Amino acid sequence: xxxxxxxxxxxxxxxxxxxxxxxxxxxxxxxxxxxxxxxxxxxxxxxxxxxxxxxxxxxxxxxxxxxxxxxxxxxxxxxxxxxxxxxxxxxxxxxxxxxxxxxxxxxxxxxxx
Amino acid sequence: xxxxxxxxxxxxxxxxxxxxxxxxxxxxxxxxxxxxxxxxxxxxxxxxxxxxxxxxxxxxxxxxxxxxxxxxxxxxxxxxxxxxxxxxxxxxxxxxxxxxxxxxxxxxxxxxx
Numbered sequence: 001x002x003x004x005x006x007x008x009x010x011x012x013x014x015x016x017x018x019x020x021x022x023x024x025x026x027x028x029x030x031x032x033x034x035x036x037x038x039x040x041x042x043x044x045x046x047x048x049x050x051x052x053x054x055x056x057x058x059x060x061x062x063x064x065x066x067x068x069x070x071x072x073x074x075x076x077x078x079x080x081x082x083x084x085x086x087x088x089x090x091x092x093x094x095x096x097x098x099x100x101x102x103x104x105x106x107x108x109x110x111x112x113x
Numbered sequence: 114x115x116x117x118x119x120x121x122x123x124x125x126x127x128x129x130x131x132x133x134x135x136x137x138x139x140x141x142x143x144x145x146x147x148x149x150x151x152x153x154x155x156x157x158x159x160x161x162x163x164x165x166x167x168x169x170x171x172x173x174x175x176x177x178x179x180x181x182x183x184x185x186x187x188x189x190x191x192x193x194x195x196x197x198x199x200x201x202x203x204x205x206x207x208x209x210x211x212x213x214x215x216x217x218x219x220x221x222x223x224x225x226x
Contacts, residue, residue, distance in 0.1 A: 004156075031212070033212075033214065035216075040218060041218060042119075042202065042216045042217050042218035042219050043157075043202065043204075043216035043219075044216070045213065045214055045215070045216075048212045048213070048214075050211075050212050056212055058213065058214075059114075059213075059215075090156055090157065092157075096211075097206065097211035097212045098145060098206050098207075098208055098211035099145040099162075099164045099206065099208075101147075101159045101162065102149075102157075102159070102214070103158075104149075104156035104157040104158065105156055106155065106156050107155075107156050
């Protein structure tokens with residue numbers, strides 16, 4: 001089954017404790033992206049990747065890192081999480097950027113205490 | 114930069130009512146436009162899209178027409194069902210920077226029997 005998977009689905013952590021949210025797709029998509037969803041703010045793009053080893057900032061990249069060492073995986077790293085990063089995070093992928101449909105993962109709900 | 118403005122919600126309708134959710138955008142060049150739907154507890158999924166001016170996207174009885182002269186992409190459905198209750202997001206991907214995606218704040222639709 002074609003899908004985007006994220007792990008973990010739920011995470012409670014404390015301020016400053018490094019964490020990684022994994023994202024994997026099995027559709028051989030070139031483009032991948034991370035978003036955060038907050039009430040009243042819709043989805044905001046954090047980082048995106050046009051292909052392996054090519055990443056770029058979205059609208060809200062502060063406090064996040066990403067890497068794209070292989071095509072199927074695009075982990076999101078929070079090196080020193082803070083409470084304002086409490087949010088619902090979505091990973092998405094598509095064949096390429098622009099006009100192509102994005103396929104979203106199920107989401108990761110993060111609470112930073 | 115690019116922006117998407119959606120009709121404020123929430124929207125509550127009776128079954129079989131007519132639905133319109135307004136979406137206007139600001140972008141350079143000729144972006145692709147999308148409507149995504151998010152059912153409770155799930156990730157987003159594509160509802161419909163249009164990639165050039167005057168294109169009409171349609172799916173599951175929903176329609177939206179890409180109007181460049183009014184920079185709009187309003188979502189319509191002639192007769193809503195309870196199962197259409199969800200959050201609807203208007204989004205664009207600009208062709209000047211294909212990797213960046215911009216989403217609206219989302220409109221929550223509740224359909225009552």
